[in-house]
Every structure is written in C-alpha cells, then in structure tokens.
Amino acid sequence: MLVIAVFIVGLLLIKLLWAWIVKDLFPGAVEQGLIASEISWLASFKLALVLAILSFFWGRGSSHRD
Numbered sequence: 001m002l003v004i005a006v007f008i009v010g011l012l013l014i015k016l017l018w019a020w021i022v023k024d025l026f027p028g029a030v031e032q033g034l035i036a037s038e039i040s041w042l043a044s045f046k047l048a049l050v051l052a053i054l055s056f057f058w059g060r061g062s063s064h065r066d
Helices: 002-027 027-032 041-061
Strands: none
Touching: 002 027, 002 041
16 A cells, blocks of 8 residues: 555656656756646656656665674
C-alpha cells in the first residue's frame, strides 16, 4: 500500500512541478509551442519510470565495496 501511495504522490509531484517550473525556465519556448506547458498523466508516468530506472542504476553504481 505504501509503494502505491509513494508512486501516486510521485506522479502528482512530477505533473505539478512540470507545470510550475517549465513556464518560468522557458517562457519563450512555451509561448511558441516548442515545449508543453503541462504534461499528461501518461507523460508523467513515463518520466517517473525513467527517473526510477536512472536512480536504480545510479544507486547500484555508487555503492562502496569494502
């Protein structure tokens, strides 16, 4: 149950942070339609999946062996 809750909160955070940050970082590109000002739930799921995979490999590579 906790994993599902964390996953849903993660999707919500990605979706909201995208809408909040991208407009400030790239206002001209958003106005011209080069970057989406908001992303769909499916796009946020894909982004969350990519971030999870990258963090998995990053975590495995940074472990120190004694």
